Amino acid sequence: MAKEVSPGVLALRKVVEDVYADARKAHAEGRLVGWSSSKFPCELAAAFDLDVMYPENQAAGIAANRDGEIMCKAAEDLGFDNDICGYARISLAYAAGKRASRKVDFETGEYVINPNSGKPLKDENGKVVIDPETGKPKKDPKTMQPYTVLDDIYEIEALPEGREKELRKAAIKPYRQMQMPQPDFVLCCNNICNCMTKWYENIARMRNIPLIMIDIPYNNTVDVHDTNVAYVRAQFDHAIHQLEELTGKKFDEKKFEEACANANRTAQAWLRVCDYLQYKPAPYSGFDLFNHMADVVTARGRVAAAEAFELLEKDLAEAVKVGKTTTPFPEQYRVMFEGIPCWPKLPNLFKPLKEHGVNVTAVVYAPAFGFVYNNMDEMVRAYYKAPNSVCIEQGVAWREGICRDNKVDGVLVHYNRSCKPWSGYMAEMQRRFTEDLGVPCAGFDGDQADPRNFNEAQYETRVQGLVEAMEANKAAKEG
Numbered sequence: 042m043a044k045e046v047s048p049g050v051l052a053l054r055k056v057v058e059d060v061y062a063d064a065r066k067a068h069a070e071g072r073l074v075g076w077s078s079s080k081f082p083c084e085l086a087a088a089f090d091l092d093v094m095y096p097e098n099q100a101a102g103i104a105a106n107r108d109g110e111i112m113c114k115a116a117e118d119l120g121f122d123n124d125i126c127g128y129a130r131i132s133l134a135y136a137a138g139k140r141a142s143r144k145v146d147f148e149t150g151e152y153v154i155n156p157n158s159g160k161p162l163k164d165e166n167g168k169v170v171i172d173p174e175t176g177k178p179k180k181d182p183k184t185m186q187p188y189t190v191l192d193d194i195y196e197i198e199a200l201p202e203g204r205e206k207e208l209r210k211a212a213i214k215p216y217r218q219m220q221m222p223q224p225d226f227v228l229c230c231n232n233i234c235n236c237m238t239k240w241y242e243n244i245a246r247m248r249n250i251p252l253i254m255i256d257i258p259y260n261n262t263v264d265v266h267d268t269n270v271a272y273v274r275a276q277f278d279h280a281i282h283q284l285e286e287l288t289g290k291k292f293d294e295k296k297f298e299e300a301c302a303n304a305n306r307t308a309q310a311w312l313r314v315c316d317y318l319q320y321k322p323a324p325y326s327g328f329d330l331f332n333h334m335a336d337v338v339t340a341r342g343r344v345a346a347a348e349a350f351e352l353l354e355k356d357l358a359e360a361v362k363v364g365k366t367t368t369p370f371p372e373q374y375r376v377m378f379e380g381i382p383c384w385p386k387l388p389n390l391f392k393p394l395k396e397h398g399v400n401v402t403a404v405v406y407a408p409a410f411g412f413v414y415n416n417m418d419e420m421v422r423a424y425y426k427a428p429n430s431v432c433i434e435q436g437v438a439w440r441e442g443i444c445r446d447n448k449v450d451g452v453l454v455h456y457n458r459s460c461k462p463w464s465g466y467m468a469e470m471q472r473r474f475t476e477d478l479g480v481p482c483a484g485f486d487g488d489q490a491d492p493r494n495f496n497e498a499q500y501e502t503r504v505q506g507l508v509e510a511m512e513a514n515k516a517a518k519e520g
């Protein structure tokens with residue numbers, strides 16, 4: 042039976058589709074399209090009516106579509122180190138023109154199907170059909186996919202007009218993240234990490250396009266001092282000036298205020314949606330929140346995003362009222378999932394959690410996008426508070442608050458090889474969670490985009506260990 046999708050989720054899906062479609066249209070019509078880091082103040086570009094795309098969201102989508110590895114390897118072949126963040130490698134390969142494509146047989150014009158792909162064929166009773174010759178499950182031909190190969194849009198462009206050119210163009214994978222237009226300018230804010238700075242500098246150099254940079258350094262104190270605010274506000278003014286030069290338009294104050302109002306409305310609705318994880322049992326899982334992050338990253342300045350999150354809020358209120366949940370198992374344990382998920386391995390992450398009745402009822406990554414402010418200075422302060430730019434005291438307090446509010450029994454920490462600034466202080470945080478909250482923690486090694494860095498057996502063992510510790514903790518409390 043098809044999974045029921047709520048009106049809010051449908052609206053959110055449309056918002057992201059529209060963001061990508063608008064950018065493709067702008068590019069086709071010769072208008073400027075920018076690429077932006079996820080926590081660059083989108084409100085500035087909105088004042089100029091610019092179409093902006095978000096490589097982090099794109100890279101997550103490429104990884105979830107199982108093309109992270111081929112794109113990461115393509116970046117490595119271009120000379121970028123394997124130790125660089127997977128999002129950066131995917132994006133740099135994409136900026137260089139590399140694309141994941143379907144293998145074509147140029148004689149027949151057909152795609153070459155990979156016999157190992159596809160889901161097992163099931164009979165009318167839902168049982169897996171076994172091939173009598175091999176003794177292995179037969180593949181459902183409808184789910185089999187062509188081999189994935191790497192192609193290059195600049196090589197394709199240089200080909201003479203004809204059949205090969207047409208076939209290669211058409212073979213580039215059709216999903217939206219693999220069809221994103223190339224950038225005419227880049228917007229970078231390093232409030233997340235400094236890898237971002239080098240990543241965007243490289244794109245700007247590679248494509249010979251302007252880079253508009255806002256430097257928000259790591260903050261050693263809980264408060265954001267007035268001098269820091271002044272430093273960033275001056276950069277906002279400079280960025281506005283650069284955007285005026287780029288577009289040949291004047292800064293439109295009204296559009297800016299509209300975008301700020303939308304961004305605040307989106308952020309507030311998003312935070313309220315995140316708070317629904319506090320219900321016990323929760324009406325959904327942190328994995329659902331991860332799926333909606335595309336909206337808050339790519340469209341928070343759009344009124345459609347605010348409206349879609351408000352609709353989702355209504356769906357969740359109704360779900361709580363009637364006791365419905367999207368989690369397909371009874372919630373026995375509640376955990377916080379720390380870090381960015383392994384996008385290429387979402388089903389593998391979910392499987393052992395499901396087996397042990399563990400629901401992810403707290404995540405750190407999602408509410409980090411709830412920028413709420415009332416004026417320009419507060420806006421600067423809001424953009425200062427990204428997960429990797431706050432000091433450890435604030436990071437611990439932030440997470441422990443979520444753990445308490447969302448009533449977790451344990452914490453599952455993703456030591457993400459891509460995101461070193463995030464993973465680096467997690468060992469100390471784990472220690473503090475156990476000491477302050479009395480909950481067990483388990484860590485596993487993985488990667489947000491490069492599947493070569495995830496080991497399923499290790500992950501399963503760590504989940505099992507966490508469950509045993511949560512069980513013992515529960516028994517001790519009850520005893």
Ligand code: SF4
Pocket residue numbers: 126127128129233234235236237381429459460461462463489
């Ligand atoms: S914050 Fe982490 S995941 Fe994001 S770009 Fe930086 S290193 Fe990559």
